[in-house]
Amino acid sequence: MSTPIETDVAIIGAGPIGLFAVFELGLLDLKCHLVDILDRPGGQCTELYPEKPIYDIPGLPIVTGQELTNRLLEQVKPFSPTFHFGEMAAGLERLADGRWKLKTDADTEIVAPVIVVAAGGGSFVPKRPPVPGIEAFENKGDGVGVHYAVRKMESFRGKNILIAGGGDSALDWTINLAPLAKSLTLVHHRDGFRAAQHSVNQMRELEKSGKVKFHVASVKAIHGDENGALNAVTLAGADKKEWLHEIDAFLPFFGLTIKLGPIAEFGLNLHENLIPVDTARFESSTPGIFAIGDINTYTGKLKLILSGFHEAALMAQAAFHICKPNEKLRFQYTTSSSSLQKKLGVNA
């Protein structure tokens, strides 16, 4: 285990609100570490709608999710935040000195007096097909059972594989695993794919050569032996006819969905999966833990990016007093303060 990182503020979520929090905290000389389960910044903006225009960001009449993220990254650059991407905030504990220790599923430990939950709707996690009992076949080891991602291709050599889905991931893994597999079957709800055309062409070639079997079908049931090892699924075709299909591994690729995840276990007061906060500090009922953006709730809450920006600014003022209890907060404007301008690396 590595030694814990010590910082002023640990932010859960690197979406637009988490990023803007870095800016507001940075103006007050507070350093931030951000944790995000995704492998890049932007949260929903870049994961769900990177190319869709947003029209209600003050001062930006039209901006895409990706552009807004890029602008925010540029804005926070002077404060050199540290990002921990591809890591899920997994646990939170209070230390004897009153600070918090945030642990990730990659065993990163961040110790800070202030935690800011800017997690939107929670963590992006793979969609789990609604097949009864599927959970029992997850995490059963390399190459067997149910996998939502491929980490070691080699572990699927010589296996009977079933892939479900019609997007790029489903087709890419069909193409990559077909040469290794004993057999590979792809199922999708229609005879068409949203994936890149060259991938579709490659898959059709593999189908023609017999390396891949494709069915318009869906998985209805999953079956294991007495030791809990996966051995077959029941497939249902477009005509509702069902048949048993023997497999070693099942790889569903239906993209990501948002689940609250381990935040639910942090011991915070929750209301319908949201964190109630006061509207002066945006602090949860647990002192030192703040919640901003879509994850919080209060009377009059609107789930808008601009509301999250406001929440970040007020949160930062309160966080300052926790991080620097003996210092006086000097409220300044970036337009007139030479010390703020110095922090931002600009010369007025």
Next chain:
Amino acid sequence: MKIVATDRIGKEHIVEGRDGWSVMEILRDAGLPIAAECGGACACATCHVYVTDGWYEKLTPPSDAEIDMLDMALAVEPTSRLSCQIVCADELDGIKVTVAPE
């Protein structure tokens, strides 16, 4: 117009539609379990419904963007639609939908 919506436990709800609103917005505001994570941008497939009892055929066919998005939805059936893409109108009075599994 009325929307007849069946939730995930099979309970039927009759909710009043509003001209020009999406069926997703109506169901969400009526408290049905519609996540609508992307807020109606046809970008997440969490407002997936089955349009039943012959109503599917009466709808404007799905756009390419919706067909693409349905490819990432779970438990897709021939009458699957994203409810954020169905706009309430008088001719849809009585439309029947069932909220798809999560």
